[in-house]
Amino acid sequence: MEIKDVENLANLSRIELSEEEKQEILKDMKGILEYVKVVEGVQVEDTKPEYNLRNVWRDDEIIPREFSHELITEQFPASQDGFLKVKKIL
Amino acid sequence: MIDIAKLTIAEARKKLDAKEFSAVDLAQAYLDEIKKKNKELNAYLEIFDDVLEQAKEVDARIAKGESYPLLGIPMAIKDVILIKGRRVSAASKILENYRATYDATVITKLKKQGAVFLGRTNMDEFAMGGSTENSAFGPTRNPHDTRRVSGGSSGGSVAAVASNMALGALGSDTGGSVREPASFCGIVGMKPTYGRVSRYGLIAMGSSLDCIGSIAKNTEDAKIIYDAIYGHDILDSTSIEDTTYAKPQIKKVIGVPWDLVNMEGVDVKVKENFKQSISKLENLGFKINDISIKNIDMALATYYIIMPAESSTNLSRFDGMRYGLHKDGKDLLEDYRLTKRAGFGKEVRRRILLGTYVLSSGYYDAYYGKAQIARSALKEEFAKAFKDVDIVATPTAPFVAWKIGEKSDPLSVYLADIFTITANMVGIPAISIPSGFSEVEGKKLPLGIQFMAPHGAEDLLFEVGKKFETVL
Numbered sequence: 001m002e003i004k005d006v007e008n009l010a011n012l013s014r015i016e017l018s019e020e021e022k023q024e025i026l027k028d029m030k031g032i033l034e035y036v037k038v039v040e041g042v043q044v045e046d047t048k049p050e051y052n053l054r055n056v057w058r059d060d061e062i063i064p065r066e067f068s069h070e071l072i073t074e075q076f077p078a079s080q081d082g083f084l085k086v087k088k089i090l
Numbered sequence: 091m092i093d094i095a096k097l098t099i100a101e102a103r104k105k106l107d108a109k110e111f112s113a114v115d116l117a118q119a120y121l122d123e124i125k126k127k128n129k130e131l132n133a134y135l136e137i138f139d140d141v142l143e144q145a146k147e148v149d150a151r152i153a154k155g156e157s158y159p160l161l162g163i164p165m166a167i168k169d170v171i172l173i174k175g176r177r178v179s180a181a182s183k184i185l186e187n188y189r190a191t192y193d194a195t196v197i198t199k200l201k202k203q204g205a206v207f208l209g210r211t212n213m214d215e216f217a218m219g220g221s222t223e224n225s226a227f228g229p230t231r232n233p234h235d236t237r238r239v240s241g242g243s244s245g246g247s248v249a250a251v252a253s254n255m256a257l258g259a260l261g262s263d264t265g266g267s268v269r270e271p272a273s274f275c276g277i278v279g280m281k282p283t284y285g286r287v288s289r290y291g292l293i294a295m296g297s298s299l300d301c302i303g304s305i306a307k308n309t310e311d312a313k314i315i316y317d318a319i320y321g322h323d324i325l326d327s328t329s330i331e332d333t334t335y336a337k338p339q340i341k342k343v344i345g346v347p348w349d350l351v352n353m354e355g356v357d358v359k360v361k362e363n364f365k366q367s368i369s370k371l372e373n374l375g376f377k378i379n380d381i382s383i384k385n386i387d388m389a390l391a392t393y394y395i396i397m398p399a400e401s402s403t404n405l406s407r408f409d410g411m412r413y414g415l416h417k418d419g420k421d422l423l424e425d426y427r428l429t430k431r432a433g434f435g436k437e438v439r440r441r442i443l444l445g446t447y448v449l450s451s452g453y454y455d456a457y458y459g460k461a462q463i464a465r466s467a468l469k470e471e472f473a474k475a476f477k478d479v480d481i482v483a484t485p486t487a488p489f490v491a492w493k494i495g496e497k498s499d500p501l502s503v504y505l506a507d508i509f510t511i512t513a514n515m516v517g518i519p520a521i522s523i524p525s526g527f528s529e530v531e532g533k534k535l536p537l538g539i540q541f542m543a544p545h546g547a548e549d550l551l552f553e554v555g556k557k558f559e560t561v562l
Contacts, residue, residue, distance in 0.1 A: 010443065025439070039388055044464070077416035
């Protein structure tokens, strides 16, 4: 891993990092990746990854739930006419 | 005067029902204690301003003849569980002024019983850490030695109960976050089977690992809290039914993975104390089996791939658009970047980047794919072990609580989870019970023993825990 990899990851994660922070994270990441690398040596015979997935169904009924419209909308950082306001995307 | 130092939930229930004291008296006693101690310990991030009103309502319910195990019991709630209308921040700047818009299912259940919520407790930011040092609002101190950490991530909840600032508490446990602080502070912490307690309204970290657990002074109280919060919930699709797992046959055998316990990095005093605990269990009539769990030494590495992968995914929702902190930049992208930079602390950023890395194309198979296989293998190994033993016992943590600021290398902190993460990886229930003390620099620092049981066998943990407490 190099500094440009850290920059790429920060970019993908949408986190701004200072030069100093990049250096520090690079050092930490190297140490952690070195440690977690032992999984490469995991000894398993015929073990498949098990994701324990199952479908959870319910009847398509309307069940009223208590939600506070006011609590939700008053936390919008920016709003207009009761709608959430964000910057232009395209 | 109520003697809160000796009070348990079970006793408080009897005394409230017998009108020896009122819920208001009890709540006031805890508020007084909080006033005395919280400034130094920093266990609570916020004391609710309506505690006495809550208690008054409870007294009215008691007067009407109502009684529930938790009616009028003053409790602390980790700052990661939503209570409608109240602030909840996951100890992060990014959610500092966020107000919950609904009740978590566990809160709905506690409200029904009439528990009194004292406040929200400190934790490692987004539950990422084992010491509460990663809180954006300062570390929680250990009541046994205030120079030391309380453990984490549920350090605030645990320190509150250990210092009599609450009678019981809720925490969350992704890799040991209820059990490790319980061990460090000398009380009981319990993590249920994955899916047993609804996570609706719990701020997510690692979704295949997260559980809500109970924190109390003794096993009986931990069971009372657990009994109040477990159960299937339609609002959590990972929730299990009572019948999901078959009841295991009791063999009165405890398995100990001595290879793991004896490995390098485990404190000599921890090993000694654990050996003594095992002899006590033998005296109680349990047979002790030396068991070997293949690949258990890889569990920690596996965990530090899967957990960051899941948390980086979960935390991507905090973008400053709909709630929480918002920093304004020149365009939408810069808004995101500045908000996340200002909002997330160091450890959170580290885990987001690590998770992004192990999930990225080219590395996915080598890290995340391998980790999933290792996790499945570990599950199979535990299933095999539980054919011969009822319980697997280990120390809860490899060392006592460390001094605040002492561990600067993230890896050395991660090692604190070595015994606890397996229960999360496998999805089984586990409990930490106080097992004695280790004297360090003139202070008696608590130690804990961990019991793990098969899926769905929480009751077995409480049973063994109660027996163990009689010989402590």
